[in-house]
Amino acid sequence: MSTLKSICVFCGSKSGNDQLYQQAAIELGRSMAQRNITLVYGGGSIGLMGVIADAVLESGGKVIGVIPRQLATKELLHPGVEEMLVVEDMHTRKAKMSECSDAFIAMPGGFGTLEELFEVVSWVQLGIYSKPMGILNIAGFYDPLLTMVEHCIETEFIKPKYRELIIANETAETLIDHLERHQLPVIEKFLDPEQI
Helix, strand or coil: CCCCCEEEEECCCCCCCCHHHHHHHHHHHHHHHHCCCEEEECCECCHHHHHHHHHHHHCCCCEEEEEEHHHCCCCCECCCCCEEEEECCHHHHHHHHHHCCCEEEECCCCHHHHHHHHHHHHHHHCCCCCCCEEEECHHHCCHHHHHHHHHHHHCCCCCHHHHHHEEEECCHHHHHHHHHHCCCCCCCCCCCCCCC
16 A cells, blocks of 8 residues: 555656657556555646546546646546546646645656646745655656756756755656655755755
8 A cells, every 4th residue: 555645647748759658657557546546637638648547547546637627628638537627727727736646746748747847846845845756757758857957956056955856767666666755855944045
């Protein structure tokens, strides 16, 4: 039994150009269902979003979808997800997904996925959240981003201890294991400029 009851997964509304991305989404969905971890996600039926939701549902797991009203058309909203929360806008969507989740995982995706990933990391750094953030780094998809984070540390825009805000792994099982036992760096509640 997992110590995590729910994980919010950020991922693309496209499937990408490598079958490994879809296979990883299936593996992550199955693993979450087997561990009785609820999937919280963007509510779509297309791309990697649809793949992971289908995998969880087909494995007997629970799914919570959160989708803005303007995207909740018949083409996008997943018809098989019983607990579908239709919200007013993207800001409300992210707040609701965060509220419903114990941890976060970013899979491959585009601008929206990257924005969601970095909002969570920024808010954990500021002490707004205290939840672990993982990256499923399929076929090195996130290597350039992780290199950029290291560059920000080397150039002293990010403190070295905040490297631990993001856990990266290539397999779903190992990533979930790491999220379950991950200790976030100590975040001071009242930050002066030198502590950020």
